[in-house]
Amino acid sequence: MQLKQAVPYVVAAYMGIWVVLFVYMFIVNNRLSRLKKELSVLSKAFEKKGE
Amino acid sequence: MEKATKLLFAIAAILLLAGLALAFFVAPQIVIQKNGQYLSVFSQKIFYFHVPVAWTSLLAFIVGAVFGALFLTKKERRYDFLSFASVELGFLFGVLVMWSGDIWTRSEWGTWWEWEPRLTTYLILMLLYSGYFVLRSAVSEESSKARLSAAYSVIASVTVPFTFFAIRIIPSVHPVVLSMDGVAMEPTMLVAMLVPVFGMTCLYIALLLMRYQTLLIGEEVDYLKNELGG
Amino acid sequence: MSGVKQIAAIIKKDMIAELRTKEMVVSMFLFVLLVMVAFKYAFGDSDNFSTYAGGLLWVAFLFTALLGLNRSFVHEKDEGCLEGLLLAPVDRPNIFFGKMIGNIIFISVVEIITIPIYIVLFKLSIQGSIALFAGAIILSNIGISTVGTLLSTVSINTKMRDMLLPLIFLPVILPVLAAAVVSTGGIMAGVTGEKLVNVFSAMKLLIAYDILFLLVAYALYDFVIGE
Numbered sequence: 001m002q003l004k005q006a007v008p009y010v011v012a013a014y015m016g017i018w019v020v021l022f023v024y025m026f027i028v029n030n031r032l033s034r035l036k037k038e039l040s041v042l043s044k045a046f047e048k049k050g051e
Numbered sequence: 052m053e054k055a056t057k058l059l060f061a062i063a064a065i066l067l068l069a070g071l072a073l074a075f076f077v078a079p080q081i082v083i084q085k086n087g088q089y090l091s092v093f094s095q096k097i098f099y100f101h102v103p104v105a106w107t108s109l110l111a112f113i114v115g116a117v118f119g120a121l122f123l124t125k126k127e128r129r130y131d132f133l134s135f136a137s138v139e140l141g142f143l144f145g146v147l148v149m150w151s152g153d154i155w156t157r158s159e160w161g162t163w164w165e166w167e168p169r170l171t172t173y174l175i176l177m178l179l180y181s182g183y184f185v186l187r188s189a190v191s192e193e194s195s196k197a198r199l200s201a202a203y204s205v206i207a208s209v210t211v212p213f214t215f216f217a218i219r220i221i222p223s224v225h226p227v228v229l230s231m232d233g234v235a236m237e238p239t240m241l242v243a244m245l246v247p248v249f250g251m252t253c254l255y256i257a258l259l260l261m262r263y264q265t266l267l268i269g270e271e272v273d274y275l276k277n278e279l280g281g
Numbered sequence: 282m283s284g285v286k287q288i289a290a291i292i293k294k295d296m297i298a299e300l301r302t303k304e305m306v307v308s309m310f311l312f313v314l315l316v317m318v319a320f321k322y323a324f325g326d327s328d329n330f331s332t333y334a335g336g337l338l339w340v341a342f343l344f345t346a347l348l349g350l351n352r353s354f355v356h357e358k359d360e361g362c363l364e365g366l367l368l369a370p371v372d373r374p375n376i377f378f379g380k381m382i383g384n385i386i387f388i389s390v391v392e393i394i395t396i397p398i399y400i401v402l403f404k405l406s407i408q409g410s411i412a413l414f415a416g417a418i419i420l421s422n423i424g425i426s427t428v429g430t431l432l433s434t435v436s437i438n439t440k441m442r443d444m445l446l447p448l449i450f451l452p453v454i455l456p457v458l459a460a461a462v463v464s465t466g467g468i469m470a471g472v473t474g475e476k477l478v479n480v481f482s483a484m485k486l487l488i489a490y491d492i493l494f495l496l497v498a499y500a501l502y503d504f505v506i507g508e
Contacts, residue, residue: 178452179453181448182445182448182453186439189439189441198505199439202501206453209497210453210455213486213493214456216456217456217459220459220479
């Protein structure tokens with residue numbers, strides 16, 4: 001297949017790879033920071049309860 | 052661990068960007084002769100990232116099985132987390148393999164699906180590891196969940212090479228396909244492929260560490276919630 | 282009790298239970314027949330089934346095996362027999378081998394009854410060596426029972442139980458299906474030359490699969506069956 005016809009396919013293949021990887025990274029990163037916040041709140045509460 | 056993750060992300064970003072540049076600006080354009088005409092095969096550029104993604108996905112499944120086996124022998128929770136995170140990433144990269152492979156099929160053969168050995172192998176792999184996630188969701192008790200899914204990750208990884216060979220003994224109706232091994236690889240092409248291979252591997256390790264951390268912290272949060280609630 | 286005796290005792294127990302009710306073999310046999318009738322209608326008015334000989338055979342056998350594999354642990358679990366079996370002084374791998382050989386026997390009995398009927402119904406014949414044909418079937422049965430017994434033990438310990446088994450069993454058994462279809466189909470068609478080489482490489486694949494999964498099952502069964 002020639003250059004012009006192949007361009008949209010190559011773009012689609014690369015875009016797919018990058019979009020999926022970025023979305024996954026975004027989701028995991030969000031969850032990580034949310035959990036970290038939750039952890040710090042909970043461990044403070046736990047310390048208070050211990051006192 | 053967070054520092055290591057960040058460093059790996061940075062290395063991955065550099066290598067992958069370099070890989071992109073190498074693939075599109077340095078590696079020579081493949082030209083084939085067909086019916087006396089010279090045609091440039093631009094769709095071949097997909098392979099510069101298709102192959103690294105495929106490699107990473109297989110690596111992730113193997114690592115998942117190794118951590119699964121480690122969990123079964125050592126019984127430490129963190130190995131289950133690492134195994135699960137790795138299988139999840141293997142599945143994610145596997146989806147990308149199928150996506151980029153299928154787009155290539157569409158551009159080269161004009162069909163959305165071809166029962167081509169490599170693509171078929173990946174389809175079966177995806178089904179095989181879908182079972183892993185269904186299995187995990189079907190067990191509520193944490194320790195049996197870890198135990199059964201670790202065993203399944205080992206079983207699935209043993210199945211992979213058999214799937215690979217079994218598909219190839221079925222007489223194929225499709226003619227020999229134009230592939231990377233059919234074309235003599237020039238040194239620049241090899242470099243353009245190896246750089247993203249290393250980049251994807253770094254990205255995989257970074258993502259694995261990040262996912263692992265969410266599982267670790269998640270467990271701690273659950274524990275604290277239980278303690279506070281009870 | 283020595284290992285062989287333990288295995289024999291488990292097989293004997295399953296056989297006696299089966300001979301009393303005959304539910305497993307009868308239902309598996311009826312199921313195969315129904316699948317074959319379904320094939321006849323699924324393929325329309327085609328009268329030449331020889332191209333699909335191996336495929337028809339193994340799709341039917343695989344789903345029948347699935348039916349039997351589900352049963353083999355469901356009633357043990359339901360009636361609390363599995364706990365009894367685990368409490369008994371029997372080595373865990375021996376439970377596996379006993380159950381696996383029992384499953385091979387059930388599948389083989391059903392196959393021996395069905396193959397002649399199948400050949401008559403679809404106007405087929407075995408043109409190659411019968412011994413080779415039997416060999417390919419035995420090798421496939423070992424693979425199906427090994428993986429099937431291992432994975433049905435996994436699925437019975439989950440909430441989904443028999444719903445889960447097909448989802449994890451079919452992708453793992455696919456190499457056996459492919460190799461069994463290529464080998465038995467080739468032998469039935471009486472192929473020679475390069476295609477016969479294909480038959481042999483399929484059988485080699487079956488041998489490798491059986492050996493490797495027997496080892497995997499031996500190593501993992503302790504973990505799979507429960508604490």
